[in-house]
Amino acid sequence: MDLSSESLTPDVADTAPLTRREIADLLPEVPEWSLDDGRLTARFACKGFAEAVTFLNDVAEFAARENHTPDLGIRETRYVDVAWYTYAIGGLSRNDFIMAARLSEWLRCRQGALL
Numbered sequence: 001m002d003l004s005s006e007s008l009t010p011d012v013a014d015t016a017p018l019t020r021r022e023i024a025d026l027l028p029e030v031p032e033w034s035l036d037d038g039r040l041t042a043r044f045a046c047k048g049f050a051e052a053v054t055f056l057n058d059v060a061e062f063a064a065r066e067n068h069t070p071d072l073g074i075r076e077t078r079y080v081d082v083a084w085y086t087y088a089i090g091g092l093s094r095n096d097f098i099m100a101a102r103l104s105e106w107l108r109c110r111q112g113a114l115l
Helices: 020-029 049-066 094-114
Strands: 034-036 039-045 071-075 079-084
Touching: 020 034, 020 094, 039 094, 049 071, 049 079, 049 094, 079 094
Parallel strands: none
Antiparallel strands: 034 039, 039 079, 071 079
């Protein structure tokens, strides 16, 4: 089953973070993402600051609808950093990988709509 179509686990607070092996097994399923300081991260380039702010807000709204939100930031006025991490368990959960896959899918659909 494709990660983006999996259901999120509603409450992961009582689960253990993914092991290094589980993370290594899941990383190939989200090729646009990498592991950085224990977080699942990606950087997206925008044309300028205004577009970066709009993109950041769009990602925030997307994640809020799913009820699993990432850390977001703007760097160098035009790059949006997205980092998934489950603070309730102090590490990565399968939900983080599902959301990374869903965000990548959403962005592919969004770009296709803009063509």
